[in-house]
Amino acid sequence: MDIVVCVKRVPLTEEVDLVIDAQKKGVKKDQLAFVLNDWDNYAIEEAILLKEKHGGTVTAITVGNEDDEEVLRRCLAMGADRAIRVEAGDMSRFDSFGIVKILSQVVKDLPYDLVFTGVLADDDSYGMVGMMMAEELNLNHSSMVTAIELEDGKVRTTSELEGGLGEVSVVDLPALITIQTGINEPRYVSILGIRKAAKKELKVMDLAELGVSDGELAPRAIIEEVYLPPETEGAQILTGDPDKIAGDLVEILTKKGVME
Amino acid sequence: MDFDLSKEQKDIVSAAREFAQGEFPDRAEEFDRDETFDETLHKKAAELGFVGTFIKDEYGGPGMGLLEYCLIFEEFSAVDPGIAVAILISSYGAEIVQEFGSEEQKRRYLPPLASGEAVTGSAFTEPDAGSDLASATTTTAVRENDVYVINGSKMFITNGDRADYLICFVQTDPDNPDRHRRHSMIMVETDRDGFEANHLTGKLGVRASDTAELSFSNVRVPCSNLVGDPGNGFAEAMYLFNLDRVVVAAQAVGTARGALEESIQHVKKRIAFNAPLASFQSIQFKIADMFTWIQAGRNLVYEAAWRIDQGTIDPKLIAAAKSFCGQMAVKCADMALQMHGGYGYLAEYKVQRLFRDAKITEIYEGTTEIEKIIMARNLLK
Structure with missing residues (x-):
C-alpha cells in the first residue's frame, strides 16, 4: 500500500491578534509561529498507521520554501519514508487551483494506491485542494473521512455529514481521501524519529523540473481585499451571578426558539 | 559565529514542546497540590527518547550533547518545572557512571534509565554537609573483604524514595591528608538491607519531584559497586x-x-x-x-x-x-x-x-x- 500525503505548514493563530498587511491582501505572518496543519497531522498519522498494518510506503509532499521543510521533517520523524518539497518561489501568487496543479504534477509520477490531504488548512480554510486534486488526477474520492478500512482493492470510508449523520462509502483504489481531525490520535515526534528522519530522502523539485509553466498556474481566484468585519450593534451582555446569567440565557434562547 | 540551532536541534525543541504542552497542563496542578507524580508520564517521555539523552547509543540512549539536554529542559520547564524535574532528572548521576564506570556498570545501570524502566539519583548532601561537601561529608563506607559497609545519612536527595539505585558520595579514606581524596562514589541499590528512604513533604516548589532523606545502617554492597577509582569521589x-x-x-x-x-x-x-x-x-x-x-x-x-x-x-x-x-x-x-x-x-x-x-x-x-x-x-x- 503506497500512500502519498499532501501537507502544509501554517501559522499558529490561536490567541494571536492578526494584523492585515499593507496591501490588504492577507495577514502579516512575520511574527507568527508555524506548525504542521492540524488536519494534515491526522492525515500523515493515518497513512503511517495503514503502513504499519499493511506494509508499503508513505510519501509526504509540500509546496513551499525551505522553512516549510520543517513539516516534512516532522512527517519523516513520525514515520513517513520520504518527502518531496516543490520549490515554487513566491507562494502568494497561487490560489488553490495552482497548488492543485503543482501537487498533481508530482503525484502523477509516483506509485500510489491512496492520496491523502487534510479536509482543509488552518490558515485560509478553503478546503478545496483535496477535491480539486481528485478531479485533476481523475481519482475516486471520499471526503471528510473519520475512519478507513482497507478491503481487497477497495477502501471503506466513514464520513461525517451535517446534523450528526454518518456515511459509509466503498471506493475503488486508487483513490483520494480528505482526512478529518479525530480519525486517530497523532503520535508525538520521538528523538529516535528525528534521528532517523535525518537519514531519509527529502527531495526538492522546482517548477521547471515538473514541467508546469507560470501560465498554467495563473490564479482563478483573485483576492480583492482582506478586512476585519465592522463591529455591529445588537450584542446583549448578560451580567450578574452565574445562576442569574444561566437563567436569563435559557429564557432568551427559549423565546427565540433555539431551545424548547 | 552562528546563533541558529541546527535543523535537528530545532526539531528536538518542537518535539519537546509539543509533548510537554500535550501532557503536562492537565496534571501539573494536581501533582503540585498533592506532592505526587505519575510514573506513566516518565515512561512515556522515556519511550519518546527524552530521558537520559546523554546516554550513548551502545547503552540504549541517543548519545546527544548537553546543549540538546538543555533545550529539552527549557521546553519542559516552560510548561511545568516540577514535571520537568521528575521526568528529566530520573537519570541524575548516570553521567558519572557513563564517564567513570566500568563497562559492566554501564551495561547494568544505563539502559534501564534510557528506557524509563528505572530511576536513579545521586546522594551528596547530608544533614550537616551541603556546600562544604569535601570537608563535612561523614557517611562512611568501610571495606570488609569484597564488600563496602555503609553507615550514615543523606538529606534532600532527589529521587531518594523512587530510585532503583543511587550513586552515593561516601567517605572511604577519612585519614587522607587531602580532603578532596577522602571520598568515593558507590552505587547503592535501594532494596539493600539497612537502606531506608523517607519522602519529604512540604516543599515550596517542584513538588512533583521526589525529595527524600536517606539512612544507611550497615548497608552492604559489593566492591564492584564502586564507580571510578577509590578516593576519586570529589x-x-x-x-x-x-x-x-x-x-x-x-x-x-x-x-x-x-x-x-x-x-x-x-x-x-x-x-x-x-x-x-x-x-x-x-x-x-x-x-x-x-x-x-x-x-x-x-x-x-x-x-x-x-x-x-x-x-x-x-x-x-x-x-x-x-x-x-x-x-x-x-x-x-x-x-x-x-x-x-x-x-x-x-x-x-x-x-x-x-x-x-x-x-x-x-x-x-x-x-x-x-x-x-x-x-x-x-x-x-
Whole structure:
C-alpha cells in the first residue's frame, strides 16, 4: 500500500491578534509561529498507521520554501519514508487551483494506491485542494473521512455529514481521501524519529523540473481585499451571578426558539 | 559565529514542546497540590527518547550533547518545572557512571534509565554537609573483604524514595591528608538491607519531584559497586555538577519563559482603568526586562553547554550561567506574579506555581553564592 500525503505548514493563530498587511491582501505572518496543519497531522498519522498494518510506503509532499521543510521533517520523524518539497518561489501568487496543479504534477509520477490531504488548512480554510486534486488526477474520492478500512482493492470510508449523520462509502483504489481531525490520535515526534528522519530522502523539485509553466498556474481566484468585519450593534451582555446569567440565557434562547 | 540551532536541534525543541504542552497542563496542578507524580508520564517521555539523552547509543540512549539536554529542559520547564524535574532528572548521576564506570556498570545501570524502566539519583548532601561537601561529608563506607559497609545519612536527595539505585558520595579514606581524596562514589541499590528512604513533604516548589532523606545502617554492597577509582569521589562529583549546573540554568530559563508567556497573555486580557494592562508603561517595562534577562540567560546556557560539548569545561562560565539564571528566574517569576495581582496569588494560576518553583534553581546544584565564589576564585587567582 503506497500512500502519498499532501501537507502544509501554517501559522499558529490561536490567541494571536492578526494584523492585515499593507496591501490588504492577507495577514502579516512575520511574527507568527508555524506548525504542521492540524488536519494534515491526522492525515500523515493515518497513512503511517495503514503502513504499519499493511506494509508499503508513505510519501509526504509540500509546496513551499525551505522553512516549510520543517513539516516534512516532522512527517519523516513520525514515520513517513520520504518527502518531496516543490520549490515554487513566491507562494502568494497561487490560489488553490495552482497548488492543485503543482501537487498533481508530482503525484502523477509516483506509485500510489491512496492520496491523502487534510479536509482543509488552518490558515485560509478553503478546503478545496483535496477535491480539486481528485478531479485533476481523475481519482475516486471520499471526503471528510473519520475512519478507513482497507478491503481487497477497495477502501471503506466513514464520513461525517451535517446534523450528526454518518456515511459509509466503498471506493475503488486508487483513490483520494480528505482526512478529518479525530480519525486517530497523532503520535508525538520521538528523538529516535528525528534521528532517523535525518537519514531519509527529502527531495526538492522546482517548477521547471515538473514541467508546469507560470501560465498554467495563473490564479482563478483573485483576492480583492482582506478586512476585519465592522463591529455591529445588537450584542446583549448578560451580567450578574452565574445562576442569574444561566437563567436569563435559557429564557432568551427559549423565546427565540433555539431551545424548547 | 552562528546563533541558529541546527535543523535537528530545532526539531528536538518542537518535539519537546509539543509533548510537554500535550501532557503536562492537565496534571501539573494536581501533582503540585498533592506532592505526587505519575510514573506513566516518565515512561512515556522515556519511550519518546527524552530521558537520559546523554546516554550513548551502545547503552540504549541517543548519545546527544548537553546543549540538546538543555533545550529539552527549557521546553519542559516552560510548561511545568516540577514535571520537568521528575521526568528529566530520573537519570541524575548516570553521567558519572557513563564517564567513570566500568563497562559492566554501564551495561547494568544505563539502559534501564534510557528506557524509563528505572530511576536513579545521586546522594551528596547530608544533614550537616551541603556546600562544604569535601570537608563535612561523614557517611562512611568501610571495606570488609569484597564488600563496602555503609553507615550514615543523606538529606534532600532527589529521587531518594523512587530510585532503583543511587550513586552515593561516601567517605572511604577519612585519614587522607587531602580532603578532596577522602571520598568515593558507590552505587547503592535501594532494596539493600539497612537502606531506608523517607519522602519529604512540604516543599515550596517542584513538588512533583521526589525529595527524600536517606539512612544507611550497615548497608552492604559489593566492591564492584564502586564507580571510578577509590578516593576519586570529589572529582567525579565536580564532573557531574559542571554538567548539571548548566542543566539547572536551562530549567531556570524555562521557568522564567513560562512566567513571561503567562504574563503576556494576562496583561493583554486584563482591563484596568478602562484599558488592557499591556497599555501601561509600568507593565511594558517589566515585559521588556523579562525578555532581556531570559535571552541573556539562555545565551549563557547555550554557550556553557556548547563549550562543554566541544570539550571545554570552564567552571566560571558554568557558574555564571547557573547563578545568573537562578536569580533571573526568581526575579521574573516575582514580576510575573506582580503583574497578575490578586489572581497570581491563587493556586489555580500557573504563575503562582512558577513563583514557588523558581527558587530551587538558586539552591540546588550549588547555591547562587557558591557559584559566585567559584567565579571570584577563578577571576582573582
